[in-house]
Each structure stands twice: as C-alpha cells, then as structure tokens.
Amino acid sequence: MDAELLEIRQHMGRFPPFDALDDELLDSVAGQVEVGYFKAGSDILQLDQELHELCYIRSGAVEVRRRTGDLHNRLGEGDIFGHFSLLRNHRVRFPARALEDTLIYYIPEPVFRRLCEADEHFADFVELERPRLEAAVEEHKKANDMMITRVRKLLTRYPVMVEAGASVQEAARQITASQASAALILDTPDGDPRHTFTDSEDRPWRLHGILTDSDFRTRIVAEGLSPDTPVGSLASGRLITIQSDESVHEAMLCMLRNNIHHLPVLYRRRPVGIVHLSDIIRYETHSSLYLVSNIFHQSSVEGLARLAPDVRAAFMRMVEEGASSQMVGSALSTIGRSFVRRLLELAEEALGPPPVGYCFMVNGSMARNEQTIVTDQDNALILADDFEPERHDAYFLRLAQFVSDGLAACGYAYCKGEVMATNPRWRQPVAVWKRYFSEWIEAPTPERLLHCSIFFDLDSAFGEEAYVEQLQDLIARQAPESPRFLAAMARNALNRKPPLGFFRTFVMEKDGKHNNSINLKRRGTAPLVDLIRVHALACGSRAQNSFERLDDIAATQLLAPGVGEKLRYAMELLSMVRIRHQVLDLQHDQEPDNNIEPENVADSERHHLKDAFQVLSHAQKFLKYRYPVPAPTGRAR
C-alpha cells in the first residue's frame, strides 16, 4: 500500500459502501481518485450534464435537488452521489450544489463498474433495480433467527448417562427419574483418542451410543429382549452428534437429514446435553409462551401487574435474538390479549356472569398484531342486541372499568382519545355499531375518519367473536363500493408525511429544515399502516395485520407490480428500527418511546431508513391518484 494514499483510503474505508470492500479493492479505488474543490454555493453537477464518475464527499456538504427544484437530499462527509446517472444514461438527473466549501473525490466509471462487479454488497448499495432496502431486510432475516443462535442455548441440563454394563431396566429407571426421554451410553475407551473424553472425576470414557424412548419399543420390547439385557450389547449404529457451537439451524437440519429426534450435543468430545426436535420447535416462541401461561395463572390484578418487567424482558430477548418485526408484533399482541382475557375472567369472577352476551373488541396495533413495548389501549365493547342500557349498562361499565384500570396497571396506558370500553359511546349493542360503521362509510367527516383509522383495525379478544366478525363483514362489503369514502380515507392517510432523510445529526425535512429527533411511529410506521389500510379497504380484505393485508392487496391489481414488495420491506425496516431503538432505550434504563435520535442511527441504517421514507413518500403520492374524489352524482352532462 502506498503510504501517500493512506489518507484517502482510510477515509473511504469508514463509510458505506466502501467500508465493506476488501483492502485490495479499496487500495485500487484510492489510487484512481480524482480530486476537485468547490466553494460554497457553486454547482458540482448540472442538470443533464454528461457524467462518467461517481462523486464522493471528502469534506463539506452538498445539496441535491430534483428537476423541479425540490430538495431531494442533503449529503455530508462520506456520502456518494451520481450513481443514479452512472447506472442509467450518464446524464445528471439530480443537480448537485456545494452547501459548504466541499472537496469531492471523483471515482472514474471503469473503477465504479469494477467495484459493482467485484463486490456484491457495493452493487446492492448503488443498484436501484434491486433496492438496498430489500437487501437490508433480507440480510437481517438471513443473519438472525435460528442461524446465529448456538445450539448450546437450548440445553437445559446435562444428559442422563448410563454405563454399558447397566441393564436396560436400570437405564429406563434413570431416564424416568430424570424426566428425560433418552440416555447416553458410556463404555470404556477403545484406545482411539478421537472418541475418548474424561468426566469431571478425570475418568476416561468412550461415547458408545444413545438410548431413546422409542428404542425401548423398537429395539427391546418388540425384539423380546429381557429387562436384564446390558445396554452396551444393543446394536448401535454410527452415533450422530453435533458440536455445541453449531447453530440451532444446523442442529435442525442435522436431525431432518438423519431422521432422528434426539441429538447429543458435544463440547469438543464431552457430551453436554441432548437436544430434542421439540426443543427447537419450542425455541422460537418459548419465552412468550411461558409468559402467556404465567398470565393465565395470576389470580389478581396485582399479580398481573408484576409481570410487566417480564414482558419487557421477553421483548428484549426476541429482538436481541433477531426476530422479525412480525414475530415481535404478534408475540406482544398475544401477550396483550392474554392480559385482556385474564382481566375479563377476573372481572367476571368479581362481578358475576354478564347479563347479556358481549364481545370485548381490541383495536389499533393489538388488533393488527403489531404491538411494540410502547403502546396504549384501544378497546370497546360490543353487546348483544337484547342489551337494555338501564338494566345492563352498570354491569358493563364496571367490567370495562376493571379491564381498563387493570391494563393501565400492567403498563398499557389509557387511551388519550378515550377509545376505551369505559366510554359509553364505545359500549353499544351490535346494531348500533353497525349503524356507526355504515354512517362513517357513507358520510365521512374528519372526526369519523379518525374513528375509522382506529376502529377499522378490529379483532375480538374475548367473548362473542361473531359480533366482531359481523362488523368486519360489513366493512369488507361496503368499503370497496364507496369511492367517496376511499378518497376521504386516502386523503386522511396523507396527513403525516415522512421526512426526507438525515443530515449529520439532524433529521432533514422536505423544506430543508432540521430537527433533532424523529418520532418513527408518527412519521414512518403509522402513515404506512394508514396507507396499507386504504388499499385493504378498497379490495375488501378482512385481514388486520399490515403484512397480511399486503398479501391480499397483492392478489389484486391495485398496485403496480413490485410496489407491494417495496412497501413490505419498508414496513419491516421502519418497524424494526423503531423496535431496536426501544430496546436501546431499555438497555440504557430509559423509558422507551417512538423517538429516534439521528446520532444513534448507524450509517447503513440511515441509508436504509432514507430508502424506506422514499418508498412511503412515493406510495403516498400514488394514493391520491388511485382514489380520486368522485364527481358529484346527478350532475347534468
């Protein structure tokens, strides 16, 4: 490496996509750079100018605008621009101007092409056909789940081990006493050090085989062997084992390949446990399942409230182990519903059986299975149609009060908009609810649209599910037929717009203003959820979850090909960043919220977020055209 190029390559090596290049490639880039200086206010790239270089900002700041003059992006040290044009027609589409005195490193096109060919990561970064967003989400998916979790994490205890001379009856007794389903058979060493290990008392052993529950049926009872048969005499094939630092995924594949249900786990040559196939299956949801069963074992509100830290712990564990936003959202929603159900059971115990049938409906993120750790309660009561307010409402008010207060005690804040069953407006018989929904669809007003965006994510948490299903049917039937309603919902979905991206330690807005932090729910996930809901309403989807709604939308012609996929990636990315920042807050003993501060956003995450904002922004623009306000009917031609 030429020492004189150190300055350049060290700088580039700090920023994506160059940070992932191998040293040799990076050296070759540094040696081919051309340098140019621009004083603040001067043009770097002019519209339609021919371009054969990638531009890298060594120092200073650059503003990139659209053809229309709108701000497209603001870039700082280490950012690149011009790749758009390089990959297309070599004409500058977005003119660039120096905001501050700026030093540009130009990377000639042949070098740029070589990088795209030699480095997949680099190509993904600059390539627009296969957007980085997709690559980022896929990479996250690849890198997590069972792949990175080592199989030793699944082990809860040492294996049962019996000596080869013991009888099968003795082995069965030991397995039963340990509440296990298999034992390892140990023999004296045969001289081959590859099979020999020493136990904690320094005695050498050889791992001879494994004896499982099903072996007692197939190899002992079915064969008519005596209970006194020594376990060592049982014919044993090649023993399949796995090293403790292999991934859970690898363990699963190994079991499937060999058609076995028990897999001995070794640390070097010493057995440290046995994994059963069910351990792996249980693994993914283990902690939330445990928590749910714990919720149903509580007999008081106080007991339930004490589980709040466990909810946070389960949330953190899931995120740290690389769960997707859909897994996290559905686990937390399941936990939330379990609290609701248990509270209703406790309420009925205290208040007596309900005078008429009811359904406790949940709305918003819980209905969508998209809850995070920062959430408030949105719920309502749908009562049977023989409900008589004078006679029955006192009961249901107390029931609603009990649940709402209980949820608040468990960490689910009261809804500021009073969307709770404690509000008499939202404690009504089925017929009234149907009237509400029909009115909202037929004559949308701003207030009603607000209600639609909350209540049109709806699911039953307890009681007569059929009531909620009737309402879901009503929506699926009426909404697609109501262009005026869809147009109103579409406009409503445009109220909250994403920012443009980041610039240094600021969030950059479309008008060029800077902010210190961004509420990723308000500016990212919520508008995206709103937008997906409009399309879902238009196609009569009954799904509540945004990803499932996108599946339904994909079966129609509502969106151009590929757009649904982009929205899915944007949704996953925005949700995941939001969730990860909540975990960061928890790790720092701070109250988690929906805000992220740009200085806590890694470089690569910035680029991905910016892409996701852009997907959202494009989709919002399309929404307006897709659901236009219909011309008033009855107008003379």
Next chain:
Amino acid sequence: MLSHRLGSRSSGLDWPAYLQRRAAEAREPMLRTFFAAGWPAPDTPLAETPLVALDLETTGLDVQRHAIVSIGLVPFSLQRIPLAERRYWIVRPSRPLSETSIAYHHITHSEVAAAPDLEAILPELLEALAGRIVVVHFRHIERPFLDEAVRARLGEGIRFPMIDTMSLEARLHRLSLWSRLRRWMRRPPVSIRLGDSRRRYGLPDYQGHHAMVDALATAELLQAQVARHYAPELPVSALWT
C-alpha cells in the same frame, strides 16, 4: 484587484524570455528539451493552465548543508487532480541523513540506502514538470534545492515559473489593511502554514511531511484559493513568480 497588482509587481522576472534563452543556451540536452517544452503563455487563463503540484522533503532548510530525500508531484488543473498520475520518489541524499529528519519524514536509513541518486530519476522528474506551471507551498525550499541539486549533477542550474500558495495566502492575510492593523495591535499574525491555510478553506487535515501528500494538499489548496479569491479567467502570469 489587490492581489493582481501585487502579483505583477513581484514577478520581476520575464519568464518567457528566460525559458527561451535557457532553451537556446543550455549545454545539457535534457535541460534543453525541458526549457524548450511548450510553456503556457503569460496570458493563459488559470482555468486552462496545465499545473503540477510539487513537494520536496529535505534533510534541513539550508541548501548548502542539507539535501533532498523525497519528491512528490501530481499534475492537475483547476478542475481536477488525477491521483493516478501522481509520482513519488525517495532519493539518496548527497549529504548524511540526521536522526531528526528521520523522525520528521518517517523515511528510514534503509529506505534511503536502497534509493537511487537523484540523477537517475532526473529525466522522469523533468518530463513530469516540463510545460506545466509548478505549484508549491513556500517556493524558497523547492526552487533553491532543485536548482542546487541539478547544478551539482549537470553543471548548470534550473529555474522555472512557480505559483506559491503560501505567498498567495500571505498576500491575503499578511499584506491586507486588516492584517497590518492586527500587527499594529500586536496580535499574532495569521498562520500561513499549509495545514492552517487549508483549514480556512474547509479542506481536511492531512498527515503532513510526506512529499506526495503535501503535493496533493498544495494542489487542493490552489484550487480552493482560486475558487474563493480569483477569477478562473485570470492570466497565469498574475500568480506566477
């Protein structure tokens, strides 16, 4: 423009005449070719002038006692500095290397011992400089050391027009009314060292004292100085000395 007036005053020497005379009189063919190369006319606009940034690292500041250890250069224009065309040589100084200069340039005894004498690389060096206006930061090193080194080897010296980014900074910061006022008020003068000068233009800090890095740093500085203070149409003779 103030700087323009000062520029014409300081260029006391008539460079085209000097280059022409040396092309005719030089005995050494290598030098004849050098001086006869197509040099930019005095009225060539800066934006069209072929430039080359040059930096020498020496064992000290005294041309009589010290010698050149390394040479870095990069041809460039006001628009672009193509690093692929950079050149860098370590040469064996004709006078011994002191410990302090080793610490300073990070060039070691063994590197120097393996290096050629400047005479061996002289043809390449002259070819890279010929026909371009040489840009240096503080010409009182590059000009006398190169002149002396060539004189010692070829029997006759070498001079050519240079743009000195340090004296451009001095014009701006040392000779202005404001800076004279500062001096009168006994404020310390503005630093015109390479790194400090660069910082005033928002240029990044580079690790100094490597001939190639300093040549690049000087090229960037001139681009910045012209972008901020001069018109690209300004004749090159307004800045050369």
